Amino acid sequence: MDGGFVRTLEPSLDSAMLAILDQSRDCITVIETDGSLSFISTNGLLGTGIDRFDAVLGEPWHTLWSGQSRAQAADVLSRAAEGEDARFEAWRDDGQRWEVAVSPVRDRTGRITHLISTAWPVSTPGAKVAAAERNAEMQTTVARESQHRLKNLITVIGSISKLIARRSRTVDEFERSFQRQLLHLDRAQALLTEGAEDDGSLGQVVAVVLEGEGNDPRVTVNPLPTGRIGDRAVQLLALVLGELRTNAIKYGALSEEAGRVLLNIEADGPDLHVVWTEDTGHERPSPTLSGGSGLELIRRMISTGGSEPEISWTGRGIQVAFDTPGI
Template sequence: MGRQVAAFDWSRTSLGPMENWPAALRISVSNVLNSPFPAFVAWGPDLITIHNDAFRPILGMKPAPLGKPMAENWAEAWEAVSPFVEATMRGESVFFENHEVEIDRSGQMEKAYFTFAYSPLRDEEGVVRGLMDTVVETTSSVEAERKARIRNGELMHRMKNTLAIVSAIANQTYRSSQTVKEANERLLRRLTTLGNAQSVLMSEDHEAADIRAVVESSLAPFRQAIGQIKVEGQPLHLAERHVFSLALALNELASNAMKYGALTVPEGRVRLGWRTDGEDFVLEWRETGGPAVTEPASSGFGSFLIRSVLADDFNGEVTLDYRRDGVVCRLVTAESNLAFRRSAAHHDHAA
């Protein structure tokens, strides 16, 4: 910037030719130009600005500010900045850390954060004639800290929700089990399913997860033979509350199929599919080729997870039909109840 400052026609500004500048202005400009920190000098009644090389990145695509009034260079932010300038021109030093300012340096307004100090510049008689701004942009660090606070809040919220779910599952599992051994086995299976669902969420964006990833993690323990479980459906994302209830419901269906249904025999098959048609989201679990099915004399916590929890979390309807040729479970809810993003392609997969 030194060469640009020397070549600039200062006679067109209120500062006048450089050879007529007072010693205080010359010294201040020299200090700024030789500083490795972003800074500028604003001098005279118009506060004509002179910045250094380190200040350039802060300007972005702004028009060249050299030799222009400070109020013109920062017109969009002047209402917010001018009180600090006025205080400095009264002889006060001003310092702010991570101060938010809305500026336009790319053709559109943006929020930016700066740690800066305004220092009064005095002439040989001690009269304040201008100011020096030493500034560091902290936008990246401020946004990183804000995201960290949000993420920590989300983590605390998720931990509380998970503890509540675990507590409810544990209580209901022990109440509905005949023996401690049975209760322990059921609880371990259900908590493992929760853990897998949480892993899917953590591996993606923490707030939503791909339905196929949820399905795969839920059914992984039950894959005995290739092709026995077929999964098909369009790619979409589910909100967190949907992930846990769907994972638990699928785990219950697969567990029952392995104990009593289609997965008890090699020729048994399970087909799990889902679709959206612009109005409804439909998910169906269908077993075929297994032993004859009879409806249980009583329903336990597993049935409650499928019929009630799944339906409530999806704000839809769940039917569990114990047909003689195989269990059919169907979830129907309005597509608007889902928080998802479609991918570009449709995939079929046999497991």
């Protein structure tokens, strides 16, 4: 730096220099001539695992390193205090190896006022091998999980296609219904793969299914259990809630201006108890609750999850209750 810049900066030189040191990606420490620590950069704290600077302020600098490196650190510090630039390899107690350089800091008269240390972690061959092994293990786990989910998805699609084929009177009817179920499954799969977590949350499933074609203020969802649910629960809820919503729009409460739907889901041990209640806004005679194509598909989809649904008529709309494993 030129002299003009130094003179301009000089009134705040200490704070400016500390700010510059604190921006370094390395572990920067400033050491008093007696060997005590007077500054450590933010990245230095993070890299060494030290929670608070005041815990090490004034402590001997060489104690930052493990026992086997402390004697060498003290020797390097002594050489730097005599005006020598010194370098050595040090180890921390966590097994991390560091490359460390220590140099004297002089004032304008040439007097050594402080020592400065720059340290950076060094990857060892063993660490690289261990990292590669962890990465390979993670890839294997992901591949197995993907294969499991793919098999599960194929099974679900096969079951749904058979159910729809049994109740479809024409190819066009089959195609429309099958595409609708594939859309529900696609939304479920997006929940299972878009994040780092293995499973989707119940709130996500409900929001994606019920708001996938536009948020309807006539649909009320009671507070949901917290936590995450497994693949099968995500897929089953996406299919069943999607079909219930479609039926409500076509034939049920949501086909009426004053219609309302209430969804209530409660945790019952490891299972979920789901109740879908429709209110058309007025008394209506009970329709046929068995044999209808929409309700039959819903009944069969729920039964694939190991539960028999309870389908009833409240006088103002249909109510469907069922259980599903939550995990």
